[in-house]
Amino acid sequence: MSGSGKGMVVRSERANEKVELKVSADVGSWLPRRSSHAADWRREDLLAAKGATTVSVVIPARDEEETVGDIVRTIRRDLVEAIPLVDEVLVVDSRSQDDTARVAAEAGATVVAQDSVLPMLPGMAGKGEALWKGLAATKGDLVVFVDGDLYDFTSDYVTGLLGPLLTDESVAYVKGFYHRPLVGAGGTDADGGGRVTELVARPLLNMYWPELAGFVQPLAGEYAGRREVLERIPFVVNYGVEVGHLIDILEAHGLDALAQVDLGKRTHRHQSTQALGRMSGQIMQTMFDRLARYGRLVSAQPPATLLAQFRRGESGHGVEREMVLTDVSCQQRPPLAELLAEVREIA
Numbered sequence: 001m002s003g004s005g006k007g008m009v010v011r012s013e014r015a016n017e018k019v020e021l022k023v024s025a026d027v028g029s030w031l032p033r034r035s036s037h038a039a040d041w042r043r044e045d046l047l048a049a050k051g052a053t054t055v056s057v058v059i060p061a062r063d064e065e066e067t068v069g070d071i072v073r074t075i076r077r078d079l080v081e082a083i084p085l086v087d088e089v090l091v092v093d094s095r096s097q098d099d100t101a102r103v104a105a106e107a108g109a110t111v112v113a114q115d116s117v118l119p120m121l122p123g124m125a126g127k128g129e130a131l132w133k134g135l136a137a138t139k140g141d142l143v144v145f146v147d148g149d150l151y152d153f154t155s156d157y158v159t160g161l162l163g164p165l166l167t168d169e170s171v172a173y174v175k176g177f178y179h180r181p182l183v184g185a186g187g188t189d190a191d192g193g194g195r196v197t198e199l200v201a202r203p204l205l206n207m208y209w210p211e212l213a214g215f216v217q218p219l220a221g222e223y224a225g226r227r228e229v230l231e232r233i234p235f236v237v238n239y240g241v242e243v244g245h246l247i248d249i250l251e252a253h254g255l256d257a258l259a260q261v262d263l264g265k266r267t268h269r270h271q272s273t274q275a276l277g278r279m280s281g282q283i284m285q286t287m288f289d290r291l292a293r294y295g296r297l298v299s300a301q302p303p304a305t306l307l308a309q310f311r312r313g314e315s316g317h318g319v320e321r322e323m324v325l326t327d328v329s330c331q332q333r334p335p336l337a338e339l340l341a342e343v344r345e346i347a
């Protein structure tokens with residue numbers, strides 16, 4: 001973060017000495033202007049503002065049979081049947097090995113298998129692939145993305161995310177933020193979640209895109225955007241998708257096109273540290289790709305894309321560990337609008 005300019009003075013950690021640290025003036029003015037709370041957005045006001053605007057909810061789900069049904073039922077009960085705010089609820093079955101598709105369909109969602117969307121393309125694995133296919137398989141002017149592994153989801157998540165988009169045409173994309181407990185065998189750490197956010201994404205974003213420093217949860221899995229914007233940015237097919245969106249929309253539309261809404265608390269199924277290591281690699285690769293793409297950093301050589309991890313197992317390579325290699329490179333789908341234009345040209 002730059003310390004220059006008028007900026008917003010923020011309490012520093014060095015409490016024993018009077019140190020004035022400042023966030024940039026941009027972030028200081030953006031924060032209060034583009035941050036709100038889910039409770040600020042009343043359903044009757046949103047319904048009045050909706051008019052002819054259509055809304056799709058896309059839920060990426062890989063092996064989420066335990067949680068996806070309640071999420072779908074809640075959205076349908078509150079925002080489809082009780083009030084006609086949401087027009088479409090799609091679950092993208094992301095190569096699940098469990099009953100995700102059946103559970104989601106029984107709850108009332110439209111369900112598509114990730115690889116059945118745009119089948120002329122070779123299928124790819126990953127969360128971002130599920131989201132991109134979900135965008136392709138829906139029609140709403142506004143698209144809300146909600147993870148399928150949430151334990152305390154309420155329909156306020158959706159109304160909060162829609163608030164800024166339905167009432168201010170200058171807003172293109174809205175991120176949720178929340179308190180993120182880390183629930184483990186030993187108990188719950190009230191703010192221990194978002195480990196990749198705190199250890200990887202936030203420090204790197206503050207270094208290279210300090211304009212984004214005001215986002216409380218830059219990797220939040222709940223967010224919404226205008227289709228006309230979402231169809232004109234690439235989707236990183238893995239866990240780099242969220243950070244890729246933020247950077248690409250900042251670069252294309254400016255900070256003021258972005259907003260964030262306090263959704264309260266979010267509890268979800270946590271992955272292992274090793275899995276988050278792979279996620280971190282994917283996110284860093286995405287950021288290095290964007291640093292080069294936007295000319296913010298020119299490196300003598302591109303970063304290597306193989307991540308070597310070690311786990312208990314048969315020994316080899318001179319150590320009593322099993323080495324596991326993962327390709328964490330930044331693979332992405334092109335902007336959907338470009339692809340659809342090409343398909344129309346060929347047709």
Ligand SMILES: O=c1ccn([C@@H]2O[C@H](COP(=O)(O)OP(=O)(O)O)[C@@H](O)[C@H]2O)c(=O)[nH]1
Binds near residue numbers: 147
């Ligand atoms: O290849 C994938 C990986 C993840 N997901 C879904 O994306 C959401 C977030 O993924 P995950 O929970 O693994 O990430 P975390 O929240 O732990 O960062 C969940 O609904 C997953 O089921 C998916 O659809 N396809």
Ligand SMILES: O=C(O)[C@@H](COP(=O)(O)O)O[C@H]1O[C@H](CO)[C@@H](O)[C@H](O)[C@H]1O
Binds near residue numbers: 220240
């Ligand atoms: O924010 C994070 O650090 C990670 C991991 O969260 P936890 O440490 O398991 O609470 O979770 C997020 O990151 C993913 C990559 O952007 C998103 O796809 C997930 O939706 C989001 O939960």
